[in-house]
Structures are given as structure tokens and as C-alpha cells.
Amino acid sequence: MDAMVSGLPLAASAERAEESLIAVRDLSFTVASAAGQINILKGVSFSVAAGEAVAVVGPSGSGKSTLMMLLGGLDRASGGSIRVAGQELTALDEDALARFRRDHVGIVFQSFHLVPTMTAEENVALPLEFAGVGDALPRAREALARVGLAHRTRHYPAQLSGGEQQRTALARAIVARPAIILADEPTGNLDGATGAAVMDLLFGLRAELGTTLILVTHDERLAARCGRIIAIADGRIESDRALS
């Protein structure tokens, strides 16, 4: 494996930040606990160019999910900067972050996070509706058809299988054609075959739409499907390598 590594010096990645879609510099994240401060991320820097597919790997508790939350503007960094699509996330307030997500980011979670009280099509239509798009529902149905759920549009999440729920979440993530898809262990709650089918779909859509993908996973084979792997351990980037 070491032979495949091509570690990039930090300076090089900083240079690339100018033209990159995502530029993270010296990012830190600390939480207070009863036992004192816990440093989850300790000065992480990297950048991602548009159209790249990046896997973020690392053991449990390494900080990879936190990194993804910060990239999606779902949590606030304790220090450093995150520039995504030309916007400095650390400078945005909550509503601006919401609009930022609406316009630029699709997120797929391990636990799907569908709104249980809305049908599949309503769930998928939400990002478009928040953006005030007129034909939200037809486009939601289109997206559902793309993930093979044309026949399940009126079903509530509880009436869908795990794989179907994740495919619905996937449709929701791509429906607004975001520049970036953030996926956090998207197959973690699915069995092997279903998970593989969902990932095929994810990579297929990414390739088709040219979307940048940040995939948090600890599945080596999934990570290998991305062009680049950032390994995180104990809140630091352990390695950042492009795959040939």
C-alpha cells in the first residue's frame, strides 16, 4: 500500500487552495466535557478540486465525521478556516449556512435522516422548496426515478426498507444538483449487497453529474473507489494520497 502513497506537502495543498472548491486551513474543533477539553480536530489542512472524489478514512473517534459536519456547515469550527465554493463558512451565520447547504451541498447520512412525517417525494423535494423552486415535486419524482424508486414516491420512510430509505436520501442529496455531495458512512446501516448497490448508484450519479464527493467511510474497498484518500487519526491528517 505504501507504494501507492504520494504524500502531498502542506505547502502544495495551500497553493492549490486558490483554485480549489474546498480549502481547509488549520482547522480545529474542541468540545468541553466533564473531563476537560477534548480536541477532536487538531489543525487539519487540505483542499479539494472541483470534480474530485475524496475518501476520508480513519478509526472510530478519529474526527472524520466531525470534519464532514464542519464541511457541511452543520457545526462550528473552534479555529482555522473552511472555504467552500468561495464562501468562508466560519464567517456565516446559521441561516446563511442553511442557504449555503441548500445551494451547494447534498448530504447523505448513515442514518438516512429522512423526515418521518413526509413521503419520499416530499422529502426529496424539500431542498428545492426551500430554494423556492416551482416544479419541486416533479423534479423530486425524477430524482427518485433515477435511484429506482419511481414506484415508491408516496410512501412514508417507515414504509420503506433501509436500502430504499438510503436511496431516497441519495435522491434528496442530488435533486438540487449540488456541487458537492458529503456522504457519511452511507452504507453503515445497510447489508453488504444493498450497500454495494447504493454505492454503485452514488458513484454513477457523481460521474454523470460531475459532482465533487467527500465520502467518510472505514470501508477500504469503498475508499478505493475514490481518486484520493485522506486518512485521519487522532484529529490529524495522517496521510493524503492520490490513487493512480
Next chain:
Amino acid sequence: MSLVLANAWRIARRELRGGVGAMRIVIACLALGVAAIAAVGTLSRAVEEGLKADGRRILGGDLEVSVGYRPMPEEARAWIAERGGRLSAVTELRSMLVVEAGARERMLVELKAVDGAYPLYGAARLEPAMPLAEALAVRNGRPGLVAEAVVLERLKLRPGDTVRLGDGLFELRGVLAEEPDRVASPAVLGPRVMISAESLAATGLVQPGSLVRYEYRIRLPEGSDVGAFRSALEAAFRDGGWRIRTYAQAAPGVIRFVEQTALFLTLVGLTALLVGGIGVANGVTAWAESRRRTIATLKCLGAPAATVFAASALQLLAIAAIGIAIGLAAGLALPWVAAEALAGVLPVPPRFGVYPGPLGIAALFGLLTAATFALWPLARARAIPAVALFRDVVARAELRPGLGVVAANALLAALLVGLVVAVAEERRFAAAFCAGAAATLVLFRLGAAALKALAARAPRSQIPAVRLGLANLHRPGAPTGLMLVSLGLGLSTLAAVALIQGNIQRQVTETMPESAPAFFFIDIQNDQLERFDAIAAAQEGVGQVLRVPSLRARIVAVNGTPAEQLQVAPEAAWALRGDRGLTYAATPPEGTRIVAGSWWPADYRGEPLVSFDAALARGFGIGVGDTLTVNVLGRDVTLRIASLRDISWRSLGMNFTLVASPGLLEQAPHTHIATVHATRAAEAPLLRAVTDALPNVSAIRVREALEAVSRLLRQIGAALSSTGAITLLSGALVLAGAIAAGRRRRVYEAVVLKTLGATRRQVLAAYLVEFGVLGVTAGAIAAVVGTAASWAVVTFVMRGEWAFLPGTLAATVAACTVMTMAIGWAGTAVALRARPAPLLRTE
């Protein structure tokens, strides 16, 4: 079984160690309802005990004999004295008190002439302090007079001033600060003025047929049997037409009033408890939900369903006990606090104490309510399967308890209704309340179902906030029904109370004065008629003057059956309790509406006939052709009913229950009563002119009488409103609880929505749409229920004329919507503040 209980107890104890959590709402709901009922019960019991304990003082003797409109015969006095009874004679009448100086100001007073034996129990307190006999005695050639403080204030009098009553001059000696028998013989139309019996004759106020009441109080030797004495007295003077009260029934009217008011307040309190019951159901559901994993785990470990149920039931019982105990403590303490504020309203100082009766009833209400409303969610918790541990949280099987639970719940509900009816003084009213409450619950459930259906079918809005808000109302598992009911019941109560109050106020202040005369002049003697007419005619601004003969009569028999043996409808019983107005007329008085029979010919001179009140005839079960025997000034006269009339009492005109044919009654000593319409400016000169020229004539100013009634009604209304507010508070609590119960879900949803790009404003707008629609719906249904309830109470209980008051209703609906939105917003604001990341992480 014992193992089940032992295990259940162990589990319950361990679980309760962790605090009561979601059950706080149950405690609060029960405490509020129980407190309201316990407080009302304790206060009314304290007042009744106060009345009972002071019965002799309140009545002024061991017995009181109301002789009516003539003195007690000498032989009766002798009979009483022979048996060791001490007699005190009290004469009561109305009179004008005139200041003998300056502008000769005057006012109507309730005059009480007392003999030397008065009072037989208790004492009159005067300011400056002195014995009553001394204050009323003749000094410097003038008899003494004491009066309530308001007389001195209104007429700007000071002790030592000279005043006139009829033809008699008196020296004002001081203020009557405390009259021991005030409650049993209240001063209704004016403040009390007291003089000695000896000085009454000089006033010339007592004329043949004057409205003078003679009352005799008797104090028996220590240890006498009051009941036996009463029976013997009644037997000896059967034909006296007397009314005898013993100290045990010193103030039956007051007790009736206290009981009726207490019933109203108790029912309002019950509504609060009913709302609380919904809070209980809600709290138990939330609690069971939070224990889902625990229950599933217990079942995985082999706990039978019975153990799970018993453990839950024991915990609930403990929690209900806490709520009830808090409620009882508050219910016990509240009357003490309220007594200060109520001092002016209560007829006697209440005797506070721990009365187990009302407290026990309140506790029983609390317990039954808790059981009735908690059984269903508890049974559902019992049915949670072990597999729930492993199933996705959103995929929940509907848990439906069996028929046995349905039957048990129905039984509990029936017990609750039974208790409400059993403890109520007026059973029919209480039963109607229960039926109304049940119908209201059903109505709100239907309303919720309709709202959900409408929200689901509403055309898709382009505005996400509207769509989200509506979706929140109809989504599976939405607490729409619960929120609607909890809020709606409180509001219905408040709307009903507001409408009832509004109707009463309207009748007193709006409807009446238009047609009401300015004055009633009473005690006009036959030989004063011409003079009276001339004075009235000479005054500027005086309009219609109506004058009729006036007698007082007591109905003593119907078709020969003595009044005390008659079975009459409760709403007609009042007519047998005291004296009724009686007049005679050759032709039907203006405005007479005959509904049965016909009027006698103008020159009729045959057997005495009478035209009777149609409503009372219905209550007595009699009609045209039947006979009424009335006692007029000690003499029984039998009258045959010739016709029945509809009487509108609220017209405040010249209304007589009994109008007899002329002839026989013309011979009886009687006076005349007159109503006079006058402009406001003409009132004072007219009053002065009439009462200067005819000193024995008294004037009742209608405006002042109405104001007194209005004051009393306002006080009752305030009591109703404050109890109604408890219901609303209870409803708000339940609503807040419902919102709190769904908070986790809301926070989660808000986070997901924000993750997908929703701004806080969009999420907030969705909440406002949801709660706004909910509030408007609850308000609309509450308006319907409140209107129906107020109509029923005003029409059937108060026998009044009901009016629709859209302003009051609109205010209710508006207040409702605003309140719901405020509570909804306060309850969900936390969802807007939630940080997404922690909730979105998997474990």
C-alpha cells in the same frame, strides 16, 4: 400474583429513583384540578359551618316566627311566655330618612324597630361604643336612632344630628357597625336604620295595609327541645299563616345561594380536572414512550406483561398521589388566602378547618380522573413487545389494548360521572354537565379528525412553511387531537363563563332600564291617592304614572291541599316560601298577556276569582278552575283561577303573581303602589315633593336597586372567571406538555430541515402556520361549545333571555389563537436553536 406484585413494586421503586421526568405534567394537571375542587369545597363548607355555628345569633333566637303584616296576637305571646320562652319583637319596614337641616337630603332605608329584649343572642356593636338600649332611648325628648355607616356618609350626618322618619324626629346616636341578625333578615333595598319599638308609633309609618313585617324571636330556657316547641306552637296556632324558622335553618336562602355558587364553581373546577385528565393521558403516553426500551428490555429478560403493567400502574399511583396531595394542600390553603379578598362577599366569616368531606371528594375526583385517563396508555405500554428493542424507531406497530381494557375504562368513566352527579346538590344540572362535557370531547375529536383530513387534502402550497405547517397537523402520529382538546376545553369553559357573565350584565344594565320606571312608591294610603297623583302630575319631566292596590298574600293551599304537603316543581317552589304580591283589578292591567282562560267582566261581583302566573301554574300542576287559598293579613281567602298570565319579570313593571277580582279584597286594609317614569333630572325634585307631602310613603329608586344587583352579579362573575381561568391554565399546561412530548421529534425535524437548507425563519413560519391553524380551529369550536353551554345555563338554569354576544366570542377566538401561537412558539423555539451536528451523528 404476589411474585408479580413484588417484582412490580421492586421495578417501580427502582424506576422512580430516577425522578418523575415526563410525569411532572401529570402531577401538575392533577394538582391544579384537585386544588380547584378542594378549595371550592372547603370554602363553601367553611361558610356553611359559619352559618351553622352562629345559627342562634344569625336568626336572633332559637326560633323566629314571621307573622307577616300584622302583630302577633296577645294569646300567642302568653302561650310562649307560659312555656318559659323569652320573646323579642322586631318590626321591619321601609322608610325615607330625611335630614332635618340644610337641603333636607333623604334616602330610602330599611327600618328595624326593636324592643328591649333585642338581641336575644349576640350583641349589636355601635360606634361610638355604647349599649344598644342606651343608644335608642329617649334623651332630651328625642328618641335615639343608629344607622349603618353608609347613611352617615351619604347624608353627611354626624352623631347628634336630627333626622326624620315619617312624622317622627330622632337624634342620630351612632353607627350600627355590626348587626347580629343581618344575614337572616338582610337589608335589601337600603341600608339598615334601627330605632326602638316604642318610638315607632310616633312616626306614623305603620298604617293599615302598610308593608310592615312583624317578626318574633324566641329564646327558650337552656336545654329545651326546640323542635318539639316548634311543633307545639304550630299545632296551637295552625291558622296563623305563620312561617317558623329554627336556628338550624337560620338562613336557608343564603345556604342555597352558597350551595349553588359552589356547584357552579365545582363544575368549573371539574372542567379543569377534565383538561388535566387529558394532560394525564398525554403525560402517561409520553412516559410510556420514554420507557419503551426499558419495557422491551424487561420483557426480553422474561417479565410477564402483568408485571410490566403493575410496575407502571404502581408508579402512576405514586405520582398521582403526589399530585393529589399537592392539590389538597393548595386547596386547603387557598381559601385562607382568598378569605381576605372575599370578606365583603361572604355572608358570614367562614369557619376554616380541615373538612375531610370536601377534601376526600376532591381526592377521589383526582384519583378517578387519573385512573380513567391513564388506563389506556398504560395498557398500551403493557403491549409493547420485546422486539421493540430491535426495530427501527419510526416503524411502530399500532398497539391496541383488548376489549377488557375498553370495558374497564368505560367503568371508570361511569364511576367518575356517578361521583359528579352524586355529590352535586342539583343532580340534573350535574348530569347535564357530564353529558355536555362528553359531547364537547367528542366534538373536539371530530374537529381534530376534520382538521387532519382537510390539512391532508389541502392543495399543495408553493410556500414550504405553509406546506410544512399543514403537514405537521395531519402527519401520522401528530398530536393534533390532543392539542386541540386540551386547549379547546379550557377555552370553551372561559367562553361559556364570559358569555354567561355578559348575558347577566346585559340583562341588568341594558335591557331593563329602557322600560324600567324611575321610582317605585310604596305604602300610599287610600286617602293619599289624590294628593299623590296631583304631585306627580305637577312635576316637570314626569311621564307615565301607574298605580295599583297592593296587598301581600301567602299561598297556603292549592285545591284545599296545605302548601307544606304540595308536590311542586323545584323552579316553582319559591312561590310557596314567602309572601306574594296581590292586587285586584276590574279590567286587565296594561300589557297583560292571558294565555289561558279569560278575564272577568268589569262589573263582576261574584265568587272571588284570580288571574295567576302561568309559569307558576305549570310548576304547581294546576290550571283554570282550580283554587288557591291565600292568607291575607291573617285571614284565609280562597280564590278560583279564572285565567293564567305570562309575566315578564324583567320588565320591572307592575308585576303581580296574583291579580284578584274586585270585591272582597277591596274591604281589606291595603295600600297602593305606584311606578313613575321620569327623566333623570326630574327624579330628585319628584322624590322630595312626594316624600315631603306624604312622609309615610317610601320611594325605591330603581337605578340604585339595579346597581346593587349588578354589584352582586359582578362579584359572582369574578368568582366564575377566576375558576374558569384555572381551566385555561390547565389547558395551557397540557398544551405545553403535548408540545414538550413531541419536542425531540420537532428538534430532529428542524435539524434535518436546516441541514437541507431551511432557514430559521422558514422553520418558524411552519410552526406558526401549524399552531395558528390549530388555535383558530380550537377557538372556533370553543366558540360553538361556549355559546351552546351559555345558552343552556342562561335559558334553563337562570331562566333568562339569552343573547348572542359576537364581540365576546371574537375576543375569545382571537385570544385563543394568540395564546396557542405563543405557547407553540415558546415550546418549539428550542428546536430552532438546536445544533445539528450532535443529532445527526450516528451514536
